[in-house]
Amino acid sequence: MQIIDTQKKLEDNLLLIASEKIIGVDTEFVRKKTYWPELSLIQLVSESVELIVDIQSELDLTVLWEVFRNKKILKVFHSCKQDIEAIFYLSDVIPISVYDTQIGAMFCGYKEPISYAKIVEDFLNIKLDKDLQYSEWGKRPLKKEMYEYAINDAKYLIRLQKLLEQRIGKNQKKYWLDEEFSDFSFIEEFKKRKRLKKSDLYNIDNYIIDHNGQELKKFREDLAILKNIPRKFILSDKEIHSIRKEKPNDINQLNRLIDSRSYIKRDEDIYRLFANLVFSSNSHPNLVNKKNKTKLTKQQKNIIRQLDLKLIEISTNLEICPYILASKFDIRTFVQDNDASVKFLNGWRYDAFGKLAIKSI
Known part of the structure; x- marks a missing residue:
């Protein structure tokens, strides 16, 4: 050595x-x-x-x-x-x-x-x-x-x-x-991440449209990248959960939900941006409509159960880890939203599992 x-x-x-x-x-x-x-x-x-x-x-x-x-x-x-x-x-x-x-x-x-x-x-x-x-x-x-x-x-x-x-x-x-x-x-x-610029933080509508339901975490992620500090220093998961639950509609309500030591409060310009994101996301039609889509139908639940069982069967026969073939999130997204971007509809995963998944819909 x-x-x-x-x-x-x-x-x-x-x-x-x-x-x-x-x-x-x-x-x-x-x-x-x-x-x-x-x-x-x-x-x-x-x-x-x-x-x-x-x-x-x-x-x-x-x-x-x-x-x-x-x-x-x-x-x-x-x-x-x-x-x-x-x-x-x-x-x-x-x-x-x-x-x-x-x-x-x-x-x-x-x-x-x-x-x-x-x-x-x-x-x-x-x-x-x-x-x-x-x-x-x-x-x-x-x-x-x-x-x-x-x-x-x-x-x-x-x-x-x-x-x-x-x-x-x-x-x-x-x-x-x-x-x-x-x-x-x-x-x-x-x-x-390396291409990210501070100006990207100002695209509030893009956060809501592109990261439907996860826009606060995405904003935190981007700020952490730009400042090169851990996410939890910016804002804790607990604080994000409280904001989601309480839905503050003014700055005083928002202030009560965020610890004074959180990094997000140190920069007035950034904090104002974040507040605008919170207030906009509370009333944005994309997020309001999303709530109505979260529940699975009985038929969708049955399809997911069948695919889960088939995934275990295929992965066992192939001696491949089931999670590398298809995640539970991807299966749900595929069944609920007919999302063609899930990983198991591309490349070798399509041959191993995706073809069968398509037939089940």
Whole structure:
């Protein structure tokens, strides 16, 4: 294991990594007081080297980002979403040629997302100590045991990937899994967040029309992104629930429902915008009409029950996690609103489950 904290170490060792066909990747980051994850370490493991890049060492990381852009190198993560988010926030680089062992496991019969420690134990009979998972990764110097913990989170990824591929085999599921890895839906959302501007907060009607019923949470989300602070600092879920329930129609009523320490009250201009959103959403016809559509008919309930049962049957036969095929929310949305945008009506999910769902309507 090498700690990469100088430019020479980085460039010399990244030459070795750049010649590999497959590497394991993990990150350590902090986000207690920020919306975006702030990278502390990036762990890179091949069959010949184990590296920990100290992001706080003020290095020129260009050679590292080139590795993530290199489509000839397969990057193996476990539960890659937050790792990719942290890398993207720092570099504007989206890693390509990615394999996620958590998703791979869900194509091998696991009925829910599995932790890294659990899959390592199940496949390799190795027990990992996760006591340091929530360490203070932003502080320096890091203790030796923290580096050891960090490298273990990447050390077994290549072996896991090979074992998962053997179990899946070269059949239809393999093509489905490849399709899943080629189009992570969250990537476009990351890019959209980075493009966000303060002026977007002023489109009150768009919040109501585009985020029908969730416009307050969406406004909070966007403000958290722009200020780079956690959502709960802006406004708590409890406060949003109270606003929804009480439906305040003037600023004094709204003030009583929001804690004086909430960030939303610190900026008069932003608070005025939020108040206008609250008052507009209380009377907007889109939301009034939405209330009348929330109840399912008896026929719709029966269809949903049938689809739930069929989903379990299909996922069991295919040895694929049911939640990756279709979520309960998507099934309800499809039946209630005939929404063609649900995930199981596209790509490999359509072949596995969507065709049958359409026949049921």
